[in-house]
Ligand code: CP
């Protein structure tokens with residue numbers, strides 16, 4: 001097993017609220033430094049390599065990761081499932097030992113969550129979860145950053161990014177997020193994060209697509225500690241009531257392609273539209289988030305391409321938040 005004390009980033013269930021806020025603050029600082037001050041990083045990762053081992057497709061996570069490592073002066077090494085023996089032909093234990101003996105960090109996109117746990121267990125360098133079937137933590141950091149930008153102070157001009165001047169701990173608690181969709185990795189990550197930060201979460205999933213029971217129990221315990229609402233329903237209208245933000249995701253996650261026809265039937269009535277939001281009683285200025293990639297069925301164009309929709313800002317924030325995670329794990333070597 002790995003030497004103790006190596007920080008990994010597998011799920012926000014492992015992190016305290018303070019550690020999550022530290023990552024957000026770091027992301028906000030990086031965005032400000034790069035976009036508005038044009039500042040260099042000082043190349044703290046010069047001569048270092050991050051292995052980017054992806055067993056599934058990716059646009060945002062891969063581009064964010066490779067460009068973030070380049071900014072820090074390091075070398076991203078992309079290893080797709082056709083390139084290396086990632087759990088095929090060789091055990092993950094052996095892969096973790098071999099790869100971590102030659103690089104300084106591992107970012108992995110896997111199927112089963114136990115695969116990333118195995119990599120972390122046997123790796124001698126930090127491991128970052130770039131998505132598993134159970135969790136997608138870097139996505140939720142980008143969502144939190146975007147919410148902070150929406151609900152925090154607004155820049156007075158395009159070149160003055162001031163959101164960093166207010167701590168996210170002041171802008172996020174009390175927001176009410178509605179999830180209308182599948183009980184999948186994105187929802188699980190929200191459940192592992194929002195109650196801990198005091199962000200209310202209303203969940204609607206179709207019957208048979210509920211979130212993992214163990215994560216439900218975890219989220220309920222955290223919600224109890226912070227006195228935060230956490231509600232579950234099978235009716236999107238229940239979730240949408242008084243929501244500040246409506247979030248959804250594809251109904252067919254990677255690896256579920258064969259269930260497509262059945263899922264489209266089962267998710268009838270779950271398409272996010274303005275009409276749904278109005279009938280459900282969302283706040284009049286509700287906002288929309290989606291991790292992307294987006295399919296037509298889960299959200300209408302009139303919502304997705306509207307001024308309520310922050311999906312492209314959310315996508316860009318994948319870069320700043322992933323940069324923060326890499327900085328914390330590979331440069332600072334701590335979440336503090
Ligand atoms: N949101 C997200 O993770 O996108 P990719 O699958 O394109 O990386």
Ligand code: NVA
Pocket residue numbers: 131133184185186249250252253254291292293
């Ligand atoms: N739930 C989706 C998220 C993609 C970023 C999937 O796992 O495919």
